[in-house]
Amino acid sequence: MKADHLVKILAERGVSSRRGSEKLVRAGEVTVDGVVVAEPGALVDPFNQVVLVGGFRLPARPKSQYLVLHKPKAVITSRTDPEQRPTVHSLLGDQYATVESVGRLDYWTEGLLLLTNDGELAFRLTHPSYQVPKTYLVKVTGTPQPRNLKVLERGVELEDGKTGPAAVEIVRTVGPSSWILITLCEGRNRVVRRMVEDIGHRVLKLKRVGFAGIPLKDLPVGEARELTRGEVDHLKRLVAKPTTKPRLTVPFQVQEAVAEALHLPKPERPRREDRVRHRDTEGRPFRKAGWARPKPKASRPAAGGRKSSKAGGGKIGGPKAVGGKGGGKGGGKGGGKGGGKPKG
Numbered sequence: 001m002k003a004d005h006l007v008k009i010l011a012e013r014g015v016s017s018r019r020g021s022e023k024l025v026r027a028g029e030v031t032v033d034g035v036v037v038a039e040p041g042a043l044v045d046p047f048n049q050v051v052l053v054g055g056f057r058l059p060a061r062p063k064s065q066y067l068v069l070h071k072p073k074a075v076i077t078s079r080t081d082p083e084q085r086p087t088v089h090s091l092l093g094d095q096y097a098t099v100e101s102v103g104r105l106d107y108w109t110e111g112l113l114l115l116t117n118d119g120e121l122a123f124r125l126t127h128p129s130y131q132v133p134k135t136y137l138v139k140v141t142g143t144p145q146p147r148n149l150k151v152l153e154r155g156v157e158l159e160d161g162k163t164g165p166a167a168v169e170i171v172r173t174v175g176p177s178s179w180i181l182i183t184l185c186e187g188r189n190r191v192v193r194r195m196v197e198d199i200g201h202r203v204l205k206l207k208r209v210g211f212a213g214i215p216l217k218d219l220p221v222g223e224a225r226e227l228t229r230g231e232v233d234h235l236k237r238l239v240a241k242p243t244t245k246p247r248l249t250v251p252f253q254v255q256e257a258v259a260e261a262l263h264l265p266k267p268e269r270p271r272r273e274d275r276v277r278h279r280d281t282e283g284r285p286f287r288k289a290g291w292a293r294p295k296p297k298a299s300r301p302a303a304g305g306r307k308s309s310k311a312g313g314g315k316i317g318g319p320k321a322v323g324g325k326g327g328g329k330g331g332g333k334g335g336g337k338g339g340g341k342p343k344g
Helices: 006-012 018-026 119-126 146-154 191-198 229-238 252-262 332-338
Strands: 030-032 051-053 066-071 110-116 134-141 166-174 177-184 203-211 224-226
Touching: 006 018, 006 030, 006 051, 006 119, 018 119, 066 229, 110 119, 119 229, 134 191, 134 252, 146 166, 146 191, 166 252, 177 191, 191 203, 203 252
Parallel strands: 110 203
Antiparallel strands: 030 051, 066 110, 066 224, 134 177, 134 203, 166 177
């Protein structure tokens, strides 16, 4: 087997998350062939080298599990809590003992939480270089002015740096409060609450309704389900390679989840012709300029099974046939000689 980074191997084997595995390595809890390795990025071949974690052999790679949980409020996104508060893992059965949460939701935030024991996928879904979108439904005091929504869209200066761009819209206004939908690629602690407070409003409720295009739909609070094969493949395609372009489009499935949460009319699914952004002059679709543009059909061969000449005749009767070596069946070589320079 090809050698790989030690911290990645530990995460894939279900020892801990990437961050937790890095702490174990730096604490000197991991040995390779009897030697303590304190560098998380060290290259190791677990099939040809003996890796011990806390004196115990590296466990076998567990079966990959992918879950989506509807996290309730007043629940910690952690495996254990010193204050004995309920954790997300207390909501899961023993068959999901090896999964770890993909990112976090704070204590008073509810909504969609992904969990998996696929350490590499979890790492990519939370790393800033992959620009994975997260959509939040936020109930705020008052109604934000359009100029304040523009501030959220451009980015807000917080104490730990400016936030990235966001997609923001007001979806419902009820009396002295409003529901707004915020989609962003940030993963900082309490970032949505701090952004809303920066423009002069207070968060009354906060719920994550979408993560990487996976919607929170038809899933009761506190319940979990396994992701479908199609959803797992979608996540892996999404983070196949890094990107610098934020993905801020709200998928139709997430829009449905928002309408369901607020008891709004179900949104209309966009028609296929509405999803096509580029068309040629005749109205035929292609994905983007210069890609798969329909080409004009080649002209059909002329009658008789031979292509017509481009200018002034083909092999038969064309200019090359006059006075040339191939000037017809009767022309032959004699025709060629007779067509030479005239005497006198």
